Amino acid sequence: MFTILVTGATGNVGRPLVTQLATAGVDVRAVTRNPDSANLPPGVDVYRTALDGLPGSDAVFLNSRALGDRLRATVEAARAAGVQRLVALSAINADDDFARQPSRVRGDRNKEVDELAAGSGLEWVSLRPSVFASNFAGMWASQIRGGDIVSGPYATASVAPIADADISAVAAHALLTDDLVGQRIPLTGPQALTNAELVETIGAALGRPLEYHELPPDLVRQRFVDIGFPEAFADAYMGLLAETVQRPAQVTADVEKILERPATSFASWASDHRHLFN
Ligand SMILES: NC(=O)c1ccc[n+]([C@@H]2O[C@H](COP(=O)([O-])OP(=O)(O)OC[C@H]3O[C@@H](n4cnc5c(N)ncnc54)[C@H](OP(=O)(O)O)[C@@H]3O)[C@@H](O)[C@H]2O)c1
Secondary structure (H helix, E strand, O other): OOEEEEOOOOOOOHHHHHHHHHHOOOEEEEEOOOHHHOOOOOOOEEEOOHHHHOOOOOEEEEEHHHHHHHHHHHHHHHHHHOOOEEEEEOOOOOOOOHHHOHHHHOOOOHHHHHHHHHOOOOEEEEEEEOOEOHHHHHHHHHHHHHOOEEEEEOOOEEEOOEOHHHHHHHHHHHHHOOOOOOEEEEEOOOOOEEHHHHHHHHHHHHOOOOEEEEEOHHHHHHHHHHOOOOHHHHHHHHHHHHHHEOOOOOOOOHHHHHHOOOOOOHHHHHHHOHHHHO
């Protein structure tokens, strides 16, 4: 029997991944800091740390946010424990200037997780997704609950959001088959959309006339700082967005190729996740 250890198991990618792997009939070990409230599917074994769950695992899904400063030690311990395969959750922009990677400021290590997996001597796959669709619920749901206007910077900034469950479906494929071994795979949604188009799309799913109102970048940057974000985060986030204005985001066909079905559109994701905005 194949045993897979999933770090970040209660998160955006980890939770659907755990379900997909359990449904596929493999032994799943889920890592969470809060086993009692994790609410994972029956039959899934729960561990408080990745190190606890490594002995006897055949493959490991690495989430650098969840592993934090234990990332390198976990990769080394995986090798020592006889793990055969590492699947890293990286990011499409992992090789870009760090000053344009806002999530590094909160500790994500998408370049390092990719390099550690690829340099581990084990079988490896590095998944490099674009922005997750769920980000837009986090960013905009409270404004949408309060009215039909979403305010933010750069109405024409472009992204190709990927449904979180498409990432986990590709991760399951990377863990369960040999098809993707040794590859760095850029994963995106099927379409580049501007901020204004994303808001309209959510509005269509909700049956409401939502509109995006562009705010001056300096004002948005200052608001981030005022509510407690580090200046480095505000600068990286604003810089990243500014670079995508008037330049359609990269769209790749890898999700469709790997899953042998179209990647989930943002419209379909929004329709399936209306509850997040109500
Ligand atoms: N969001 C995006 O648009 C995007 C795009 C590309 C790449 N990525 C990358 O994807 C990774 C994040 O994946 P995700 O969204 O699935 O993760 P997530 O949902 O934010 O977190 C996964 C789990 O890790 C634990 N966790 C979260 N923050 C933690 C912290 N500070 N310290 C220790 N444990 C923590 C939590 O589990 P417990 O509370 O159960 O322990 C959480 O459920 C990051 O490396 C990010 O840069 C994100």
